[in-house]
Amino acid sequence: MHITxxxxxxxxxxxxxxxSLSPMMQNAAFTKVGLDWVYVPLPVRPDNVPQALAGLSALNFVGVNVTVPHKQAVMRYMNELSDSAKIIGAVNTICLQQGKYIGHNTDAxxxxxxxxxxxxxxxxxxxxxxxxxxxARAVVFALAQAKAASVIVLNRTAERAAFLVDDLVETFPNNALHFAALTPQSIMDLNNQLDLVVNTTSVGMSPNIEDCPWPSDVAMPSQTIFYDLVYRPLETVFLARxxxxxxxxxxxxxxxIHQGAAAFERWTGQAAPIAVMRQACMDGLG
Ligand SMILES: NC(=O)c1ccc[n+]([C@@H]2O[C@H](COP(=O)([O-])OP(=O)(O)OC[C@H]3O[C@@H](n4cnc5c(N)ncnc54)[C@H](OP(=O)(O)O)[C@@H]3O)[C@@H](O)[C@H]2O)c1
Structure with a gap:
C-alpha cells in the first residue's frame, strides 16, 4: 500500500x-480491486463523538464505519438516515457526500x-x-423484511425484548413478532417448533468461551439451524453443541464480512471482493 x-x-x-478485523478486511479489498484508498482505525472516546465526526469532513474522509459503543450516539449528527438505520435505531456506516453525513445500517x-x-x-x-x-435489532429487522413466518425475541432482560418488538411492530404490522424472557423454560417450551435459532447475545465470546446461551439440560434439535453472531472463537460452544x-x-x-462488503460498495460504488475479505479476516483471527 502506497499512501499519498x-x-x-x-x-x-x-x-x-x-x-477490529475491519482494517485488514477493507484494506485487502482496496488492494484487490486496485483502489488508492486506505482504511484506518480511529479510537474515539464516547465524549469525543461530535468532535470526531466534525473532523471527518474537515479531513476529507469519504466515510467511516461505526462500532460499539457509538452506533446510536452518532445518529443525531447525521443529515440523512437510511430507512433501515432509522428503523433499527443504529448507524454502522457513514457516507460523507458534499459535506453531508448520511447514516446507513449494513448489519441487517x-x-x-x-x-x-x-x-x-x-x-x-x-x-x-x-x-x-x-x-438483535438488525437481525430481527432482516428476518421480518425477509418474511420469516414468526420471530420470537428471548432476552435475559425481558423488558428490552419488549421494547425491540414494540419498535419493529410498527414497521412490520403483518409479521408475527413476539418476545419472552430468556429462561430454560421458555426455550424448552419452544424447542422442536423452531427452524432457526440466532444467538445475538455476547455469551460465549472470547474470553468467556466456555459459556453457552442454550441451557445445558435442553437438547438441541437436529432439524433446527443454529446461527451464532459471535465469531471469536469461530466455533462457539453453542455451535459445537x-x-x-x-x-x-x-x-x-x-x-x-457481508456488512463490511455492503459498506465497501456504498463508499466505492464497486462490487466487494468477498473471498479476499474473508481470507483477510481468517488471517486476522489466526
Ligand atoms: N458477526 C457480526 O458481524 C456481529 C455484528 C454485531 C454484533 N456481533 C456480536 O453480537 C454480540 C452482541 O452485540 P450487541 O452489539 O448487540 O451487544 P449489546 O447491545 O451490548 O447486547 C448484548 C446482548 O447480550 C445479552 N447478554 C449479555 N450477557 C449475557 C448473559 N450473561 N446472559 C444472557 N444474556 C446476556 C444482553 O442481555 P441484557 O439485555 O439482559 O443485558 C443483550 O441482549 C456481541 O458478541 C458482538 O460481538 C457480531
Missing part, C-alpha cells in the same frame, strides 16, 4: 477499536446475505432470536 496526498480515506470509529444486509450464502432462506421460517441488544447434535450451524464471520 491523493489517497482516499475511510476508517472505523469506536472505543476500543484495536482488535450483512446478516441476511450471510444466511443466504449458507443456503438458509428465512422466508416462512419460525425463528428464535436470543438477545435484544443492538445486533448444535453440530454434535447433528444440526446445521452458521458462524458470525459471514455477517462481519
Amino acid at each position: 496526498g491523493k489517497t482516499s480515506l475511510v476508517g472505523l470509529i469506536g472505543w476500543p477499536v484495536e482488535h 444486509t450483512g446478516f441476511l446475505n450471510s444466511l443466504l450464502e449458507a443456503n438458509c432462506h428465512p422466508q416462512g421460517m419460525r425463528v428464535a432470536v436470543l438477545g435484544a441488544g443492538g445486533a 448444535a453440530r454434535e447434535a447433528g444440526a446445521k450451524t452458521i458462524g458470525g464471520l459471514g455477517m462481519l
